[in-house]
Amino acid sequence: MPFAASNDARIYWKLEGTDDKPALVLLNSIGTDLGLWDAAMPALLTAFRVLRLDTRGHGASDAPGGDYSLALLADDVAAVMDTAGIPQAAIAGVSLGGMIAMELALSRPERVSALALICTSATMDKAAWQDRITKVRTGGTAAIADLAMQRFLSPAFSAGQPAITESVRRNLVAMNSEGYAGAGAAIRDMELIDRIPSLTCPTLVIVGERDASTPFAGHGENLLAAMPGATLERLDCGHLAPLEAPATLAGALRAFLSPGPDTQDAAEALFEAGLKNRRRVLGDDWVDRSLANRTPFNADFQAMITRIAWQEIWSRPGLDDRTRRLLVLAITASLGRWEEFRLHVRAGLTRGGFTRDDLKEVLMQTAIYAGVPAGNSAFAEAAAVMKEIEAAG
Template sequence: MPFVDSAGARIFWRLDGAEASPALVLLNSIGTDLSLWDAVVPHLLPAFRLLRIDMRGHGASEAPEGDCSLAMLAADVVAAMEAARVDRAALAGVSLGGMVAMELALGWPERVAALALICTSPAMDRAAWSDRVARVRADGMAAIADLAMERFLSPAFAAQKPHLAASLRRGLLGMPARSYAGAAAAIRDMHLVDRLPALAVPTLVITGDRDVSTPWAGHGERLVAGIPGAVHHRLDCAHLAPLEAPASLATALRDFLVPPADLRQAEQSLYEAGLVNRRRVLGDAWVERSLAARTPFNAEFQAMITRTAWQEIWGRPGLDERTRRLLVVAITASLGRWEEFGLHVRSGLARGGFTRDELKEVLMQTAVYAGVPAANTAFAEAGRIIDALEAQPPS
């Protein structure tokens, strides 16, 4: 595991992505670790080399007891960048991560290409954070867990994704109280408002419409007003945007951070990643025939399908590949798209994507929800495919 020593702390970092891609540093909020970005990473990897860091005292990073400062936390990020051989990068930070990103851009401007400040602020209520530091040091993490969870996630999202909320709470409660208090002291003591005009890099300010901790009013608006040329983008989420709106957040970051000159390269990366998924699902032989059949009329359409369907959808982590295969079978049968139905039935059975029994169950359920005629045709089409596969000599 990659660690770097920084001013008495042992900082854990992780680097993903192609060496030739532009670097993007992702910084987490107080009380979370670099896994906060897990759902966002697949959307960003085709376009960026991603450096994630556990702030001191968070996740796998270790730190001595005592108050932290934004300058100290920013120096930790610089140490990790040096260890990862990232000379210059865009920085995207959530909450405390955004505050650290601003501090780094002010103290080490040569290191920063752009800023994405997500659900963060240049100033917080000092008395409230002083109280939080004292409570945690006196009574442990349980003293502030309910308050933090109320601010982290919107009630609707927590109710819809109880497993994510439970994991987040468990991680919060398992964090050393001294580490949380030390990071909270950095929020309590920060001095950024008067220094915002000195930020001289392209800056995107992202606010969450459901964020009660750092909403647009009083927080995002101060960033936009104070940072020259800052651009504002709204998301439908609470404080932890990478958890509640990963795809929308990734889209906003890509649209802002990838210069127009690099869009073609990004499109090519998405195409190549989609082609890998397409070959895995359908097989090399079918893909080669499809590519050979391209014409000047349909080539751009085929490229778009490969980028979107095969990378953006088939490359998403939310469903396993077997589930996606069976969903396609059910949908194409319901819509009567028999050419596509046959393609996915054949590849699914031939490549071990699902079993005949699973296919049968999907078609039985299709009969109930899409109609017996659709299922009747689907069983007939699938039967012909099964017969053809059985007639093939063993390879």
């Protein structure tokens, strides 16, 4: 594992992408690790060489006891950039990551070509953060998990993506309490708002319309007031934008940091992201066969449905995968689209997407609302698929 030595701590980092692309450093929020950015990476790697790191006290990085400061955390980022051989980069940070990014740009302006400040602030409630630090140091991160989750994710995302939500909570509860408390002290003690007017690098301020932690009012608006030359971007998401709106966030970063006509690159990024979803839902074997059967006549159509259906629709946060799968079954049965129906029955049953009982209930509902003939055909088609699955294995 790659580590950088910084002020008596080892900082874990990960560098991805080709050397011919401009460097982009991604910083995570308090209570998360570099995996926060995983869903956005396919769309970012087509345009950038991406350096991620676990903030001191988080993930695989060391978690020394005591209070941390933004200056200390900015030193860590500079040390990682040195170790990775990156003299200058654009810096994008979420929440605490955005605060560290501002500190780095203030203390080492030559290292920062541009800033993207995502769901962050230059002023936070000191008393509230002191209370949180005290609770963590006495009761661990589990003591503040409920509060943190309410401020991390929007209610709609939490309801629609329970697996992701539980993973975020599990990682928060499992993290080093001293690390969380130390990083919390850096937020409590930050002094940025009076200093950031001196920043001269291009700056993008991204706010989440459903962000309960650092909303536009009182946070994003203060950043813009202090930096009149900054650009504002609003996303339909909660506090952890890389989780709730990865493709939209990546598009905003690409548009700001790499302006110009890169429509083809953007299309390729969306295709790759959609292909990842398609493989997750339908399986590699089916997707590989579909790709192998592309022809000059249908290739553009295949690319379009991968970008739109599998990226734009299947990546939306409002519904989980199980619900989407069952909706597809009901709709394709109602319309008599049996090839597509059989495909999704097979994929769902063989990939743990739903149970046979789930399938039966959907088809019962379909028979009432789409007609008994449609339900009858759907039961027959589903039975044939289940027989084939049993025969195969």
